[in-house]
Amino acid sequence: GYMARVAFVMDRVFRRFGLSGKSFIPMLVSTGCGVPGVLATKTIENEKDRRMTVMTTTFIPCGAKLPIIALLMGAMVGTAEAAWISPLFYFLGVVAVIVSGIMLKKTKLFAGRPTPFVMELPSYHFPSIRSWALHVWERVSAYIKKAFTIIFASTIVVWFLSNFGIYEGAFGFLPEITGGLEEFTDYSVLAMVGGAIAFIFAPLGFDSWQATAMSITGLVAKENVVATASSLLHIADGTETDPSLWAAFAGMFPSMGAIAAFGAFNLLCAPCFAAMGTIRAQMNSGRWTAIAIGYECVFAWVVGLIINQLYNLIALGQFGIWTVVAFALIAAMLFQLFRPMPKWAWDDDVAPKPASAAAAA
Numbered sequence: 034g035y036m037a038r039v040a041f042v043m044d045r046v047f048r049r050f051g052l053s054g055k056s057f058i059p060m061l062v063s064t065g066c067g068v069p070g071v072l073a074t075k076t077i078e079n080e081k082d083r084r085m086t087v088m089t090t091t092f093i094p095c096g097a098k099l100p101i102i103a104l105l106m107g108a109m110v111g112t113a114e115a116a117w118i119s120p121l122f123y124f125l126g127v128v129a130v131i132v133s134g135i136m137l138k139k140t141k142l143f144a145g146r147p148t149p150f151v152m153e154l155p156s157y158h159f160p161s162i163r164s165w166a167l168h169v170w171e172r173v174s175a176y177i178k179k180a181f182t183i184i185f186a187s188t189i190v191v192w193f194l195s196n197f198g199i200y201e202g203a204f205g206f207l208p209e210i211t212g213g214l215e216e217f218t219d220y221s222v223l224a225m226v227g228g229a230i231a232f233i234f235a236p237l238g239f240d241s242w243q244a245t246a247m248s249i250t251g252l253v254a255k256e257n258v259v260a261t262a263s264s265l266l267h268i269a270d271g272t273e274t275d276p277s278l279w280a281a282f283a284g285m286f287p288s289m290g291a292i293a294a295f296g297a298f299n300l301l302c303a304p305c306f307a308a309m310g311t312i313r314a315q316m317n318s319g320r321w322t323a324i325a326i327g328y329e330c331v332f333a334w335v336v337g338l339i340i341n342q343l344y345n346l347i348a349l350g351q352f353g354i355w356t357v358v359a360f361a362l363i364a365a366m367l368f369q370l371f372r373p374m375p376k377w378a379w380d381d382d383v384a385p386k387p388a389s390a391a392a393a394a
Contacts, residue, residue, distance in 0.1 A: 034155040044150045050131045051138030053077060054150055056086040060130065063093040067308040069172050070095075071315055081143050085134065087315050088325040091304040092129040094122075097255035098300055100273040104259050105296040107279035109289060122296055125336075129301055133332065136369045142324070144375070187253040187306045194223040195246075195264070218265055223249070236355040237298060237334070238291025238341040248298065254305045290344025294337035301333035335362050 036058055044054025055077045063070030070090050077083040094102070102122045109118050137143045198204070198221035200211050207217035218224060227242035227249065234240055234248070243265045250257040259273050266281040286292045303309060303326045313322045342359035345351040 034157040037152055037154050040152060041150065041154065047134075050134035051143065052086060052089075052130075052134050053079065053082045055152065056082065056090070059086055059090045060093050063090045063095055065096055067091040067093075067095050067304045068311050071308060071311045072172060074315055081145055084316065084321060084325075085137055085143050087312055088137070088328060089130045089133050091308055091312075091329070092126040092133070092301055094126045094300060095255070095304075097305065098126075100256050100259045101251075101296060101299055103273035104262065104279070104282060105292060107273065107276065108283040108292055110276075110279060118293070122300055125297060125300060129332065129336070132366070132370065133328075136366065137328075139369060139372065139374060181307070191223070191250050191253055191257070194226065195221050198222050198224065215267055233334075234295075234298070234337075236341070236358070237294040237337040238288060238345075239286055239295050241285055244285055244295060248295075248302070251299050252303060252306060252309075254307070255299070258299055288341075288344060288349065290341045290348065293344065294341035297340055298333045298337040301329065301336055303329045335366075339363060 040054040040057055042054070043057040047054050047056055056074075058076065059070045059073040062073050067090065070093070071087055074083050074086045074090070077086055102119055105122060106119045195218055196207055198207050198217075200207060200217070200220045203210055207214075207220055211217040211220065223246050224242050227245035231240045231242050231245045234245060239245075243262075246265060247258045247261045250261040259278075262268075262282055263270070263272070263275075263278055266278065266285075268275060268278045268281055272278070283292065286295065304312075309322075309326060312325055313319070316322045316325065338355065339359045339362060342356045346356055
């Protein structure tokens, strides 16, 4: 009976930024893993509240994102930013949920009157072993069916992309055709793909194919960001606690602002493939899945852009066209956050008026 009461208490808080108190439970679960967090949205009856919760709950930093935060912290050790970088990035996801909830509630996709909070408050009691086991099995089996298969398949794809490529005009298995060259990944398909789309991240301060490749593999599983960094930077068995990996990682970026932008993007962008598959199952719509994943990626890119451009302006005194774009995006977000709720926001809940008195009769 404890979680039901927590949801009831949190309802008043969550209503302030467009969500239901029942959204608290999925977000609490997501601190461990986004997959069961998205699955927990089944308990939200209101369709708009449920969809918004699905879209925002993976902003919460899960266990797989903690190595990224540790890597960022290590890369900034010895700088003025090091003291606040870990708590900043941990609570960045919480702020993203609040900001997104307020902004999305004022759009036509999620507008509508808040539904009353109705939830049974059962008596406090110890859970039965049978009930507990059934719930555990339901979630574990769902994870195995929908998540593990996706992770396994996507890992094979990433391995292929990073180990096969073109070297001296020949396509093949790079560890063999390069003669044991340590930097064989520079010729891989992953390097080609990363180099082709690296321009997207140039305004965020990182446009190397290695940084782009880390972001790509992070979509498979967020902890892959650190593993990919270790592989591409040729740090044998490097982990997020390895000082040599910290130094090599920091050397990839031109400034601390770029490192912070990289971290913000990878912590806020679309979750791992397993969570994406779960989002698809819960949304039960390809269109809504695309909206959810697209919003998360665009929001993450905008946050990364703002961080990098403000750092360049304040710390380095650099000003350019992307600085103007960053200020324009800040103004747009502030307008959406603080403008009054539009009048048409309630239109979908108002019963249509009869066309005539006769029709009314």
